[in-house]
Amino acid sequence: MIPIYSIISFCSYRWYKQALYYETIRDCYEAICIHSFFALLLVYLGDDITTRQSKITGPERRKLVFPLNCFYYRPLSDMFLHYMKYGILQYVIVKPAMTIATVVLQILGLYCETTFNFAFGKVYITIINFISVTVAMYCLVLLYVTIKTEIQEHNVFKATEYWSVSNIEIGISALLICVEMIVFAVLHVYAFNYTPYIVPNVTTPLRKSLHDGFNPIDLAKEIGWACKDIGLLIMGRPLPVRDGQVSGNLQRANTVRAKNRFFKSRKVSAVGNINESDLEAAEKLMDHEPGKH
Template sequence: MAPILFVVVAFPCTVGAMALAVLHIYRHLLNYTEPTYQRYIVRIIFMVPVYAMMSFLSLIRSDHSIYFNSIREIYEAWVIYNFLSLCLAWVGGPGAVVLSLSGRSLKPSWYLMTCCFPAIPLDGRFIRRCKQGGLQFVILKPLLVVITFILYAKGKYKDGNFSVDQAYLYITIIYTVSYSMALYALALFYVACKDLLRPFNPVPKFIIIKSVVFLTYWQGVLVFLAAKSRFIRNAEEAADLQNFVLCVEMLAAAVCHFYAFPYKEYAGANVGASGGLRGSLFHALKFNDFYHDTVHQFAPTYHDYVLYNNNQRE
């Protein structure tokens, strides 16, 4: 188990983060008047209890941390996909985006790392590439987890071991490339559609998603590199530090979610039909949209990208 001080501080932070997140989700489900949007919002808020619980379990059961961390990382991929889907839903779906941005393009830019490429037309192909960028991470991450478990059972994988004889180095490289592609696709979509997204106040939402997902990932990489460089005694201490910090950070994230995704925006609205608390939760947790989206985005039979609007996706 991790140092007792870490556990003592992490426990109330974990409980507080989970309580706030569950309350927030409950409020959204009670005011589930915009299912098209709130489905994704509820899934995003679930990130807090998943991260907090898995990090705390990793602290007190460090011998099984690889399993808890894997659940957390799979949900990380799920959050990126759902935030991109939420942004797309806000602007009415790919068809609405293409109609609104018809004839426009994303000019070469050094900060988007497109300065050496021609302008990118904002058409159906662009939207499809953005969705594929998010989906590939959601699909690849569980596969990497299965491979990790197999290698771990064979003694070929250990967290924080960057040796060329261990799989951690290679899994991390593959994961980083896939992860970066997903975040890059999200950034491109945001820059291209920021004028369309402005009425939905996306900046605080974008910041908190990027902070939790981006910073926690690189935070983990950095603490393991610190252990490799002997700034931290060993990989076990690095893992304990990472999990402890995540427990504390999730309490802050739970508070920030209340401001970034307020349920009051949907309270009292008459748009959409609520099927009660259970029906709302069932709708939010159904994966049918992900399945259809995956088939739609990657189907080799599509010679031309088929566009849809939100009312065609419910």
């Protein structure tokens, strides 16, 4: 899996115009990976079908895993492992078939990778792939949940005197996220540069910046407005024009910040009363927020 994914990723970067063809090969190999894991679980369970079925223990009727947990299945039946195999093998057939269809449609100019228009093939292939992989993954998860007790001797993580298997999994996940956040912290410095928003001779205290960054009032207002808009759309009424966010931007741009105290130099509801320097500052702020005016 590692060399195949690495080589395909490199080829997609090096020959980016043909990246679609390389990516379809990678996606096709995903079906082989899922089937390989399924085969591994069966080997852990036993060498033949009779041994595997005899090792499955527990109640005869169990609830299916979420989101179908209102239905029951019979893991002790002779057909249970066969049904799981059929559910996974269908993806091994569907995925390569959709890969070939993708390549053919791309050559004929009928795939159109950049749109989900129903006049092109991408939307149909995406829907078929989604249904197929969902069924396969559900069967794989259901099989694992059913036999996890029987194959627990093959667990990679072993419980210790101080750590349970769950503790070890959570700890490794948390450690990886910590390392990941270091990389993201560096990338955020470049991706979300603050320098375009600097106003000359104006400083903002840290307390005010944290308050603006974590203040949920704007989010609460947007949610409230969205709920009202949905109600208006249902009733067939026109949507109102709201300028509250624009007014808030003007107020913040026209606020003098000094010594941790904030004094508004003048009322900003009348734009004509703003002096030239204040207006330039407001326009500069709003230019960097084009979706809000």
